[in-house]
Amino acid sequence: DQQVKQNSPSLSVQEGRISILNCDYTNSMFDYFLWYKKYPAEGPTFLISISSIKDKNEDGRFTVFLNKSAKHLSLHIVPSQPGDSAVYFCAASQTSGSRLTFGEGTQLTVNP
């Protein structure tokens, strides 16, 4: 039972353009969502998060949007840079629990 799904295994964009990574979830109890970035041979690093009381959170070039009715969140990267090439994981958690549930990841490639 995959409660957090990232349906696109890979995404390729040109430098300077927008990258949009998508994530869907099925558990309506999730109320906190995060994006992690992972480079090869390294552990994931935290990128940005959003609480279910908000529908948007920005941090520099990164913006996360949450659509609770659709159980969908997306990460926008504008403008995309070659150094953004990595695997991006979305993750979700419930107020009552301490575990994160991760999606499968999307490999983003930003071409110069």
Next chain:
Amino acid sequence: NAGVTQTPKFRILKIGQSMTLQCAQDMNHNYMYWYRQDPGMGLKLIYYSVGAGITDKGEVPNGYNVSRSTTEDFPLRLELAAPSQTSVYFCASSQDYRETQYFGPGTRLLVL
């Protein structure tokens, strides 16, 4: 400040052998976690700990054991290695369950 460290980086085990994956953090975090990541999959939680002396099962605990005798260390024990345990193992820590999780660089394990 080393953050989260993991040893070894890579290990080959024969079926039936045992080993301990080491994890240490120097951030005085209460929460620690063990995940495994299989190819094309997201991170799955194996075990977690909310403080010294307290551990709990995650999503995929079978075949593993943990202990948490100190705040800093959270070793993961494989008693009878099986090919299905071939994976990359990540340790993480956080101050609280809603706080950002910081990941170690991972241990790549191959069971033959």
